[in-house]
Amino acid sequence: AQSVTQLGSHVSVSEGALVLLRCNYSSSVPPYLFWYVQYPNQGLQLLLKYTTGATLVKGINGFEAEFKKSETSFHLTKPSAHMSDAAEYFCAVTRISSGSARQLTFGSGTQLTVLP
């Protein structure tokens, strides 16, 4: 079984401040991990993914995430928030054994607000 926990359903940061969105996963087998972003009135868009190899993964729009196996975490960060980053962010996990999107489990999402 696998699960995803996103700590904090709402996060507010000032423009230019560090963005940190937390994601912890539970998986009985090695995971693939993803971050998706959903802008208002749109579907989800892939930000970045971890499969194998380097544990620090860079994505679009200046976001990055680090896979920490010992902490079962995959937190999303961005050094300097921009107003356009305001959106809802979803962490997701799937099993390496299948790798299939059919087995993707999503977290409940974190709404990011960027204050001027």
Added chain:
Amino acid sequence: ETGVTQTPRHLVMGMTNKKSLKCEQHLGHNAMYWYKQSAKKPLELMFVYSLEERVENNSVPSRFSPECPNSSHLFLHLHTLQPEDSALYLCASSRDSGQSSYNSPLHFGNGTRLTVT
């Protein structure tokens, strides 16, 4: 242009109506999905089609009926819905071989906002 197009964008229907949601993908993918997104809940996978064959049905009530006539089109037929079915319905597609498809993540449409009155 997201590559995955959903129509209509908004739908209001009564509990006795019959309507259909449509999804079309132009990405050459072979798997398509229906998700339900309700406020403050994780995305719920409803149905998966791979190579036009239904491979997943997550205990969805029979008032939701999917149809996948070919690898580019996916429908969700709705009838006798309940107010709690009001949600954003998202279609997605991917290149899915059943295994090792991690290099082909989901591509989502913009969704249909459904309101059942």
